[in-house]
Amino acid sequence: MACTAKVTIILFLCAAAQAYCHAATDHPGTCNVSDIHVTEVPTGKVVGGQPEYRVTFDNQCSCPIAFIEVQCVPYLPSTEPVDQRKIRYVASGMCVLNDKLPLSRGSPVTFNYAWKTPPSFNVTSGVPQC
Incomplete structure (x- = not known):
């Protein structure tokens, strides 16, 4: 159970990081x-x-x-x-x-x-x- 929670948290953090990186590409340079x-x-x-x-x-x-x-x-x-x-x-x-x-x-x-x-x-x- 603890391992499943850790995997869920890691997947959530990866998704959040990907969303942040995608948003960061929409800046004045583009x-x-x-x-x-x-x-x-x-x-x-x-x-x-x-x-x-x-x-x-x-x-x-x-x-x-x-x-x-x-x-x-x-x-x-x-x-x-x-x-x-x-x-x-x-x-x-x-x-x-x-x-x-x-x-x-x-x-x-x-x-x-x-x-x-x-x-x-x-x-x-x-x-x-x-």
């Missing part, structure tokens, strides 16, 4: 800008004579990512106002996302803009917050 997915879809609306698009930035990493810079060359064109708290042009074809607040998994940043062709929003940098 998060990077490729974890931020960008989608642009037409809304079907026309604003100022231009088609409207909905852009979504979604973080697939468990760590929030802050200070996200996005390439938006040569500027952020739109015939409708874009929410500057969500994306803001700064200079040299670069924008900042979410007013430098962290982008967390399950809380995407979404905004609409209208222009003849959708610009390509390439994420260039971000800082994991874990």
Whole structure:
């Protein structure tokens, strides 16, 4: 009986150690800008004579990512106002996302803009917050 209890305790400790090691691998070193997915879809609306698009930035990493810079060359064109708290042009074809607040998994940043062709929003940098 005592031997069975010892084996049970050892198995429990091994399982706990394995779970801890698995959780420890989900840290900032494993998060990077490729974890931020960008989608642009037409809304079907026309604003100022231009088609409207909905852009979504979604973080697939468990760590929030802050200070996200996005390439938006040569500027952020739109015939409708874009929410500057969500994306803001700064200079040299670069924008900042979410007013430098962290982008967390399950809380995407979404905004609409209208222009003849959708610009390509390439994420260039971000800082994991874990």
